[in-house]
Amino acid sequence: MNVAVAKASFPVQNVTPRPQVRIVIVGHVDHGKSTLVGRLLHETGSLPDGKLEMLQAVSARRGMPFEWSFLLDALQTERDQGITIDTTQIRFRTPSRDVILIDAPGHAEFLRNMITGAAQADGAVLIIDALEGVRDQTRRHGYLLHLLGVKQVAVVVNKMDRVDYSAARFNAISDEISAHLTGLGVTPTAIIPISARDGDGVAALTANIRWYSGPTVVEAIDQLTPARALDELALRFPVQLITKFDDRRIVAGRVESGHIGTGDEIVIMPAGKVAKVKSVESWPVTPVFGRHGAGRSIGITLDRELFLERGDIIGHINAAPRDTRRLRARIFWLHDTPLTAGASILVRLGTMETRANVVAIDKAVDPGELESVATASIGRNHVGEIDISLAKPVAADAYTDNPRTGRLVIEVNGRIAGGGLVLSVDAGQRAVPVDIVPVDSALRPDERSARYGHGGAVVWFTGLPGSGKSTLARALERKLFTRGGSPILLDGDTLRAGLNGDLGFSPEARAENIRRLAEIATHLARNGHIAIVAAVSPSRDDRANARRIAEDLFREIYVSTPAEICESRDPKGHYAKARAGNLPSFTGIANDYQPPNDAELVIDTSTRSVTEAADDIERLLASSGLLFNEPGDLAANI
Amino acid sequence: MYAFREQYAKEWDLDLKVDYCPPIEEIDPTLPPAARSAARKTEGLKLALAKYGFDGLIAGIRRDEEATRAKERVFSPRGLEGGWDVRDQPPEFWDHFNASVPQGAHLRVHPILHWTEEDIWAYTARENIPIIPLYLSNNGKRYRSLGDQDITNPVVSDASNIAEILAELKATKIPERAGRALDHETEDAFERLRVAGYL
Numbered sequence: 082m083n084v085a086v087a088k089a090s091f092p093v094q095n096v097t098p099r100p101q102v103r104i105v106i107v108g109h110v111d112h113g114k115s116t117l118v119g120r121l122l123h124e125t126g127s128l129p130d131g132k133l134e135m136l137q138a139v140s141a142r143r144g145m146p147f148e149w150s151f152l153l154d155a156l157q158t159e160r161d162q163g164i165t166i167d168t169t170q171i172r173f174r175t176p177s178r179d180v181i182l183i184d185a186p187g188h189a190e191f192l193r194n195m196i197t198g199a200a201q202a203d204g205a206v207l208i209i210d211a212l213e214g215v216r217d218q219t220r221r222h223g224y225l226l227h228l229l230g231v232k233q234v235a236v237v238v239n240k241m242d243r244v245d246y247s248a249a250r251f252n253a254i255s256d257e258i259s260a261h262l263t264g265l266g267v268t269p270t271a272i273i274p275i276s277a278r279d280g281d282g283v284a285a286l287t288a289n290i291r292w293y294s295g296p297t298v299v300e301a302i303d304q305l306t307p308a309r310a311l312d313e314l315a316l317r318f319p320v321q322l323i324t325k326f327d328d329r330r331i332v333a334g335r336v337e338s339g340h341i342g343t344g345d346e347i348v349i350m351p352a353g354k355v356a357k358v359k360s361v362e363s364w365p366v367t368p369v370f371g372r373h374g375a376g377r378s379i380g381i382t383l384d385r386e387l388f389l390e391r392g393d394i395i396g397h398i399n400a401a402p403r404d405t406r407r408l409r410a411r412i413f414w415l416h417d418t419p420l421t422a423g424a425s426i427l428v429r430l431g432t433m434e435t436r437a438n439v440v441a442i443d444k445a446v447d448p449g450e451l452e453s454v455a456t457a458s459i460g461r462n463h464v465g466e467i468d469i470s471l472a473k474p475v476a477a478d479a480y481t482d483n484p485r486t487g488r489l490v491i492e493v494n495g496r497i498a499g500g501g502l503v504l505s506v507d508a509g510q511r512a513v514p515v516d517i518v519p520v521d522s523a524l525r526p527d528e529r530s531a532r533y534g535h536g537g538a539v540v541w542f543t544g545l546p547g548s549g550k551s552t553l554a555r556a557l558e559r560k561l562f563t564r565g566g567s568p569i570l571l572d573g574d575t576l577r578a579g580l581n582g583d584l585g586f587s588p589e590a591r592a593e594n595i596r597r598l599a600e601i602a603t604h605l606a607r608n609g610h611i612a613i614v615a616a617v618s619p620s621r622d623d624r625a626n627a628r629r630i631a632e633d634l635f636r637e638i639y640v641s642t643p644a645e646i647c648e649s650r651d652p653k654g655h656y657a658k659a660r661a662g663n664l665p666s667f668t669g670i671a672n673d674y675q676p677p678n679d680a681e682l683v684i685d686t687s688t689r690s691v692t693e694a695a696d697d698i699e700r701l702l703a704s705s706g707l708l709f710n711e712p713g714d715l716a717a718n719i
Numbered sequence: 720m721y722a723f724r725e726q727y728a729k730e731w732d733l734d735l736k737v738d739y740c741p742p743i744e745e746i747d748p749t750l751p752p753a754a755r756s757a758a759r760k761t762e763g764l765k766l767a768l769a770k771y772g773f774d775g776l777i778a779g780i781r782r783d784e785e786a787t788r789a790k791e792r793v794f795s796p797r798g799l800e801g802g803w804d805v806r807d808q809p810p811e812f813w814d815h816f817n818a819s820v821p822q823g824a825h826l827r828v829h830p831i832l833h834w835t836e837e838d839i840w841a842y843t844a845r846e847n848i849p850i851i852p853l854y855l856s857n858n859g860k861r862y863r864s865l866g867d868q869d870i871t872n873p874v875v876s877d878a879s880n881i882a883e884i885l886a887e888l889k890a891t892k893i894p895e896r897a898g899r900a901l902d903h904e905t906e907d908a909f910e911r912l913r914v915a916g917y918l
Contacts, residue, residue: 129894139906155786156805157907169789170782172835193810197792200812229812415810429815490815497810497817 101179102305105199107226108208109218110187113239117208117277117298118171118184119149124284125299127173149277153184169198175303187218189449192225192462193415196500199226204233204270204305206298207258211244211274215257217449223258224448224464227265228413228501230484234262235271235301241290242276248292271301311375314338315400316347317478317486319431320393324380331362331380332389334432337485339397340374341381348396349389350476351404357384390629392433394476394486402476402486405506409443411466412459412501416493419458420467425588427492428471430503431485436472436588443468459499466504472589477506522608529609533566536707537606539599539631540698542615543624543677544640545669546655547647549686549694553640554615556695561611569605571598573616586666592623599627606634611707619674636705638698639680644669646687681705720865723851738767751904753870754912760867761917765801768825775826778918783835784864784895785902787910793832796821801916836863836895837888844881855879864896872898 106114119136122128132152140148143160153169154160170183183202185195199205205226209219226234236258244250255272262269274290275282275298281289284299296304316339324331341347345358360368362380373379394402414420420439428437445458445465459465480487480502490500530536540557542550554570561568573594577584581597584590595618602612618624628635647669648656659667668674682701684694702708728735740763746755768776782789792808794816801824809817820826831839843850853862860873874893878884896902902909909917 126892128892130892131894131897142906153786153789155910156790157910158806160906169786171789172783194808197808197810197812488813490813495817495819497812497815500812500815 099174099177099179100306101181102204102302103181103183103202104204104206104302104305105183105185105202105226105231106206106208107185107195107199107222108187109210109213109216109222112187112208112210112213112216112219113277114184114187114208115150115153116148117206117237117239117275117283118182119152120277120280120283121182121298121302122152122171122173123149124280125173125175175299178303178305180302185222187222189218189221189462192221192413195222196225196229196413196415199231200229202229202231204235204302205231206235206237206302207269208237208239209254209258211238211240211247211250211254214254215261219258220261221447221449221462223262223267224265225413227267228411228464230480230488230502232267233305234267234269235273235298235305236262236269237282237298238272238274239277241274241281242279246274246281246289251293270304271296273298273301311338311485312340314375314483316341316345316395316397317402317483318347318395319433319486320349320389320391320395321432322391323389326362329362329382330386331382332395333378333380334395335378336373336375337431338375338483339400340372341379341395342372343368343370346398348398348401349387350394350396350402351474352389352393353404354387354389355398356387358382359384388630392431392435392475394431394433396476402478402483403506404474404476406471406474407440407469407507408471408477409466409468409504410489410501411464411504412489412491412499413464414459414461414499416496416498417461418493419460419463420465420491420499421458426469426498428469429490429492430475430477430488433475435475436592437469438472438589439467440470441468442466464501472592477503479503479505524609526609530709533609534564534709535561535566535611535702536709537609537634538611538702538707539602539606539627539635540611540613540702541602541618541624541627541631541635541637542613542640543618543637543680544642545644545647545674546617546667547650547652547669548640548642549684549691550615550617550640552691553638553684553686553694553698554613556691557613557698560695560699567610569610569612571602571612571614571616573598573614573618588620591620592626595620595623595627596630599630602627603631603634606631611702617668617674619668621675621677624677636682636701637677637680638701639677639683640686641676641683642686720851720853723849727849736767736771738763738770741766750911751908753901753904754908756867756870757901757917758912758915761801761912761915764918765916768801773825774820775828777828777830779831780829780918781834781836781839782832785909787913791829791832792816793829794818795827795829797824797827797916799824801825803914803916805914837885840881840885840888844885850881854884856883862898863893864899866899866901870900872900874898 106118108114136151137147139151140146151160153171170181172181174180183198185198207223209215238251238254251274259269273282273295274293277283281287282297284297286293286297317337318341319334319337320332321334324333341358343358343361347358348355359382361373362382363369396402422439422442424439426437426439428435442457442459443466445463447463478487487503488501489503491498542554544550551572558568558570576598581594584594598614598616602614605612624637651657655664655667656669658664659670682697684697686694740759743756743759746758746762750758780788790805792811798804853865855861856877856879859875859877861876861878862871862873865871874897876887878887
């Protein structure tokens with residue numbers, strides 16, 4: 082290849098980059114993917130120096146004829162067994178494109194690896210063995226490409242040498258695969274007869290296939306477009322992180338579509354709060370100006386104090402994502418255990434994560450089969466359509482409206498188990514953006530702290546039933562009151578009798594219970610009181626959410642009394658009832674309490690008396706700057 | 720390399736932890752010589768992991784460096800002995816990662832896995848990141864890749880600044896790690912190292 086070497090003073094930043102496309106090669110095992118890749122690199126002169134010799138040496142050493150597949154199948158087991166296990170990538174150049182070629186395993190066993198590779202692709206090359214024809218993995222991969230949002234597919238009918246370059250055979254396969262793909266809403270950009278091993282059709286049309294007049298594989302790849310018109314879609318800016326940087330509160334994330342800039346009027350979904358972008362922050366030069374489009378990671382500040390958190394999505398007013406607690410999705414499933422109706426899963430939509438329930442399975446098929454036989458659960462490597470109910474409202478789009486925010490990932494037991502496209506977001510009313518302008522209190526924080534002798538805080542006691550949370554909470558209440566402070570006790574059970582009387586004990590209801598406790602406590606704390614929360618609060622995620630709500634006012638106290646002692650105390654008789662099987666949602670018997678890793682204080686009431694523990698807590702509050710005057714020294718404030 | 724490390728550890732006030740790799744006699748003798756020498760680093764890393772109790776390691780490896788690195792995940796769980804199980808990698812797609820630390824073992828994180836050699840240099844130039852002078856031409860040679868001194872060779876080059884390096888990379892067909900002896904010993908040496916926990 083002749084490439085002009087640039088001069089030393091060439092200003093790199095001004096080079097117009099060649100379009101870059103990512104293409105995945107898929108198809109049934111042994112239909113010749115790896116050989117095609119090797120051939121492509123060779124034909125375009127893209128093989129790194131020494132690779133050809135290396136492949137010859139490796140093939141010779143293994144006593145085999147020259148094997149292109151060793152180029153990408155780099156693992157010993159892959160070479161020993163002649164199959165691709167995992168996805169990998171390699172780059173080459175066509176006349177006008179920089180191509181990243183992703184090789185994906187064809188074996189059903191490694192579908193999760195194929196998905197990992199194909200999910201990054203702008204386009205695909207689907208390869209079919211001319212002798213074997215369309216097989217189950219061919220169909221399955223076609224289906225999955227659709228589910229992964231890969232719209233441009235070039236079909237390659239390989240090993241034409243083994244069917245004597247028969248045009249009739251080629252046409253038969255061509256018709257079959259066209260029908261299958263069109264049925265999925267995908268129109269192949271080309272269907273090409275080739276022999277990857279001998280080179281026909283890869284970079285040049287040879288005499289063997291003279292009856293074919295379409296593009297070669299290299300030409301077909303050269304015509305694929307990078308599928309990103311994301312800048313032209315509506316703004317979607319999912320929040321990743323809120324940080325405090327000196328006195329600025331910065332909302333950070335990556336723009337997924339559209340573009341954003343200073344002065345934009347935005348709405349934060351799912352809550353529907355409205356604000357204006359005050360500045361766009363960067364480092365080391367800040368602030369920055371202009372529009373920031375899809376793919377840019379930025380931090381913004383808002384013109385007003387609002388609560389927002391990771392998982393929210395920022396959009397422009399009138400073009401915002403919907404808020405919903407119910408959606409339908411078309412998914413592929415990778416987990417060993419089939420997905421059934423009623424299953425409890427974790428759903429991730431962008432930066433948002435929430436528990437969810439599979440309300441119904443509308444469709445479940447093995448995409449490899451010709452006839453789709455519906456089943457009641459979605460098995461491993463199968464696809465289906467599901468109806469899910471989410472534990473909390475999320476902001477989402479249908480996939481057809483926005484490819485980035487319209488897809489979700491499902492986790493089971495901490496491991497990614499499936500994913501797919503959002504078909505529809507529930508028909509609930511579109512949230513009307515509520516222009517919320519928080520009203521500040523008439524009193525200043527220092528006025529309150531002068532009267533109470535302390536600043537506001539949320540003191541959160543967590544621990545097993547019977548560990549002593551309520552006892553300590555009440556002791557702290559008395560202690561703070563005695564020194565002239567304003568403690569307010571929020572006991573979990575007490576609130577479940579009133580405000581939270583509408584909640585049960587499912588994971589979603591528990592999360593909501595904790596959220597409400599945290600919101601009330603935080604409101605009290607922001608108004609100068611010390612809100613003392615005593616709640617089992619077994620879930621680490623729920624407590625983390627409480628900490629997020631209360632921010633720097635949060636002090637977590639883990640009452641770590643051992644379980645046997647808690648049970649022996651059994652102050653409310655609940656352990657006995659639970660042991661007898663009469664209290665199904667009781668935390669403590671079933672080992673479902675998740676102890677905190679970073680509590681501000683840990684107290685074991687079996688080894689520390691109430692008085693000593695209360696002193697410990699007072700010391701904690703003092704050392705973290707919350708207690709001001711000497712106890713009883715009220716006269717100093719008059 | 721040591722001078723560079725010392726300078727910036729001090730200037731940026733880094734909590735630099737230095738531990739020593741075991742001698743070559745303690746390393747698997749069935750490995751070819753350069754790989755065996757490099758494997759000392761894996762053993763040193765394992766000892767450090769055990770000593771400090773780290774749950775995760777962030778490393779700068781990239782797919783385009785080497786064929787088995789191309790098979791990696793961004794968040795890659797390691798086994799109890801620090802090993803890499805290529806046959807059971809978690810699926811990773813749409814910017815969603817399996818970030819849970821495996822029980823009793825550690826997690827490798829590769830944030831620039833998808834960057835290319837050119838990306839690295841373009842970014843370095845844009846952000847004014849300090850570089851080790853060995854990457855620039857000296858007497859008609861420079862290092863494209865840096866490893867242990869005794870098993871790393873320079874390439875012929877006149878590139879004396881990053882713009883020249885970038886121009887050179889656009890034109891070359893020589894792979895980045897051509898000067899790394901351990902990549903060229905036996906067919907399976909690098910994979911054996913990585914399965915055992917090499918970066």
